[in-house]
Amino acid sequence: MKGILKRAMSTLDRTVRTARSDIDTLRNRIVDLQSERHSVEMKPNDRATMEREIDKEIAASLDRNPLHFPALVRSEFFLYRGNLGADLQHALVADPFAVFAAFDGPRLKAAILATMPSDGISPETRSARLAKIDADILSAEIAEEVACRELEQALGADVSRREDANAAILLAPDQELGVEPAEA
Numbered sequence: 128m129k130g131i132l133k134r135a136m137s138t139l140d141r142t143v144r145t146a147r148s149d150i151d152t153l154r155n156r157i158v159d160l161q162s163e164r165h166s167v168e169m170k171p172n173d174r175a176t177m178e179r180e181i182d183k184e185i186a187a188s189l190d191r192n193p194l195h196f197p198a199l200v201r202s203e204f205f206l207y208r209g210n211l212g213a214d215l216q217h218a219l220v221a222d223p224f225a226v227f228a229a230f231d232g233p234r235l236k237a238a239i240l241a242t243m244p245s246d247g248i249s250p251e252t253r254s255a256r257l258a259k260i261d262a263d264i265l266s267a268e269i270a271e272e273v274a275c276r277e278l279e280q281a282l283g284a285d286v287s288r289r290e291d292a293n294a295a296i297l298l299a300p301d302q303e304l305g306v307e308p309a310e311a
Contacts, residue, residue: 146278153271154289157264164260171247174240181236185228193218193225265293269304272296276306 172180218226227235248256275286288297301308 143278143282146274146281150271150274150278150286153267153274157267157271157289160260160264160267164257164264167248167253167256167260170253171244173247173249173252174243174245176249177240177243177247178236181239184224185232185236188222188225188228189232191222191225193222194229265296268293268296272299273304273306276301276304 171177215226224235271289272292275288278286296304
C-alpha cells in the first residue's frame with residue numbers, strides 16, 4: 128500500500144511541476160510579446176512618413192507668415208533702419224523653424240532627415256504588427272488562465288496570477304475560455 132501511495136504522490140508531484148512549468152512558459156511568452164510590442168511601438172517612422180510630416184510642418188509654418196517685417200511697410204523706414212534687424216530677431220525668437228522654412232524649406236527638410244534614423248516602419252506596418260502581437264498576447268493570456276484554472280481544479284488550491292493579468296480574462300466564465308467543468 129505504501130508503494131502505491133508513494134508512486135501516486137510522485138506522479139502527482141511530476142504532474143504539478145509540469146503544469147507549473149507550462150504556466151511559467153506561457154508567462155515568459157507573454158513577457159516576450161509585451162517586450163516585442165513595446166519595441167514595435169518605439170520603432171521610428173519610415174522615411175516616407177517622416178518626409179510627409181516634415182512637409183506638413185513646413186507648410187503650416189509658412190502659413191504663419193514668419194517673415195513679417197513691419198519696419199519695411201512703414202513710411203518712416205529710412206529713419207529707423209535698426210528695426211528691420213529687430214523684426215528678423217523677433218521672428219527668429221518667436222518661431223525659428225518657420226523662419227528657416229521660409230528661407231530654404233528644402234534644405235531645412237534635408238537637414239532634419241539627415242539626423243533621422245533610416246530603419247523605420249510605415250504606420251500601416253506598425254498597426255498590422257501591433258494587431259498581430261495583441262492577438263498573440265490575448266491567446267497566450269487565455270491559455271495561461273486556462274492552465275491556472277485547470278491546475279486549481281486538480282489541486283483544489285489557488286494558483287497565483289500575474290500582477291498585470293488581463294482582468295477581462297480573469298473574470299471570464301470557464302465556458303468562454305474553454306475550461307472543462309470539474310467532475311463532481
